[in-house]
Amino acid sequence: MFYEQKIKLNNMINKIKDKNTLIEIFKVVSIDIYNNGEPKYTYNNNGIYFDLNILSNTTLYAIENIVNNTIYSVESESIKYTLYSQDENDYNVTKLSNKEKNLIATQKDKL
Numbered sequence: 026m027f028y029e030q031k032i033k034l035n036n037m038i039n040k041i042k043d044k045n046t047l048i049e050i051f052k053v054v055s056i057d058i059y060n061n062g063e064p065k066y067t068y069n070n071n072g073i074y075f076d077l078n079i080l081s082n083t084t085l086y087a088i089e090n091i092v093n094n095t096i097y098s099v100e101s102e103s104i105k106y107t108l109y110s111q112d113e114n115d116y117n118v119t120k121l122s123n124k125e126k127n128l129i130a131t132q133k134d135k136l
Contacts (some may be wrong), residue, residue, distance in 0.1 A: 026085045031077045034085065037092045047072075054080055054086050058111045 026034075041047060051073060057080045058065045066075035077085065121129070 026082050026095055028063050031085070034089055034092065035077060038088070041092065041095055043095065044089065050091055053091065054084055057081055 038047075041050075054075060058075050065079055066073055070073065078086075100135065
């Protein structure tokens with residue numbers, strides 16, 4: 026796999042938030058990241074880190090398939106939205122700041 030493809034794959038992996046998908050990727054790469062019984066990765070509270078350059082092309086393409094399937098399934102989910110207005114037909118909705126809300130409340134109290 027070319028260097029540019031590895032960069033693209035790395036960026037796609039970084040966008041994944043699903044923990045199960047990341048565990049699946051780690052299981053695929055675990056064969057290549059162990060060298061003579063010694064792991065070639067580091068980990069901390071933020072995650073597990075390994076070098077894509079030590080992985081075989083077969084492993085890289087397997088990761089790419091996992092990532093592509095994950096991205097496809099996320100894009101196919103329906104989009105949920107929240108209305109900030111009481112009137113559902115009001116499409117020109119803006120969210121008010123706390124200062125604006127307080128100003129409106131004080132004006133209503135004066136009336």
